[in-house]
Amino acid sequence: MEFIKPRIYSGLRDRLPEQMNYRGLVVSKLQALFERYGFEPLETPAMEFYDILTGKYGEEAENLIYRLDYKDGKTLALRYDLTVPLSRVIAMNSELVRPIFKRYQIQQVWRGERPQRGRYREFTQCDIDAIGSKSMLQDAEIIAAIYEMMISFGFHQFEILINNRKILDGMVKYAEVGDKLKEICRSIDKLEKIGQEKVRQELAKSDISDQAIKKIFSIVEIEGHHEAVLSDLEKAIGGIAQEGVNELREIRSYLSELGIDEGYYRFDPALARGLDYYTGPVFEVVIKDASIGSVVGGGRWDTLIGQYTGKHIPAVGTSFGLERLIDSMEKLNLLPQITTKTQVLVVPFNTELIPQSLRFLAQLRSAGVNSEIYGEPKSFRQTFGYANRKGIPLALVIAPDELSNGQLAIRNMRTREQEVCSIDCFIDNIQAILSKI
């Protein structure tokens, strides 16, 4: 018999039970948070028509789209993100926007990149977006949700970086290199990573004059407290980027009303973001010491929906990278210990006592206590070892001596304390102990 070697495409992975447990935990927490903010669920198909996705992300990103040519002559593609499919949904169902539509979506996306840790060819995005409002209130709410999510997962060493495409546009106009926006963004985005000298070299390589580089740096290197950054920006390029600065200022005031700790966000004029469809505020979360790239990214995308219908519908949203979130939590030891759902292990002292043990087991289960039986009693070492490894908190020992007195032994696996109680009330006893654990 000829075997086919079991294998899996590079960058894809199976999600085994342990992993699924963590994912389930994180996803349900995210879902609850999204719903607390008024977002409603949506799913879209994994495949879209190829031309629905093209012309939205930018040339480089577009090269990473998995394209599928099917025999019926249709050209399809695996979705690259959840934002573009959403914009297609809105273009087809504009009645959803009355006057705003807030949706969340947790689904896989595919990108043909070379995989690394925290970078997969299939990964899960958890998106929230608010459609139909150009108010900065929506942007602030998105940032607030990001903040709350990071805190509630136990992250402390993180920063939400915020900038505005309108400020970048202004900067480019100011430096008088209007046609080089993308090259400039790509270089300055790396400022923190590779340092200013290398960024200078890169810019020079892109045929940007020394004078222009100087101007760019005078903007990009602005730093300090929130209001100081904004007023410095205003002084430098207020004339051409006033709107961008005003928007950030408005966001800041909303964030403070929403009670967001201002130590966790920062206005960073060097933040660029790669995707073409952003038009206004952009944001990104970087976890310090996790070295895993950005975990959350987003921004305002006011013109995307209009590309399908010509109807201008503004929108803003963000995307959480589920795998990166979990990888970072694992690295920083923030994942909760996932223990078994079993509450009681029924332990027959010997095989003769199995029938009787089964009756106790059935009683436990009908009382709503999650219970299992260790079926082949050999040694207590083995039996208790099993309970211990699995994290089962209680053992109900059915043994001859106690039984002859009409009693059962309940052992607390953590404290190693064991008590006997009468058969009539062992369920009450167990439930009492469980409620205290």
Added chain:
RNA sequence: GUGGAUGUAGCUCAGGGGUAGAGCGCCUGACUGUGGAUCAGGUGGUCGUGGGUUCAAAUCCCAUCAUCCACCCCA
């Protein structure tokens, strides 16, 4: 897509042309009425896959796949 490193037991890794190794885990016993310790014994591997060189390949060569790292980009 470009460059580099790695692939040996369930896990972490050593070995470097001539019988496949350690630690941890797991199983068993000391301990037939009580688990995380200790001690003793045991289980476990086509050395990623395919081909080549050789009397002989886990070892050398080529290819391939996978993982990691940097670039690129991003979640």
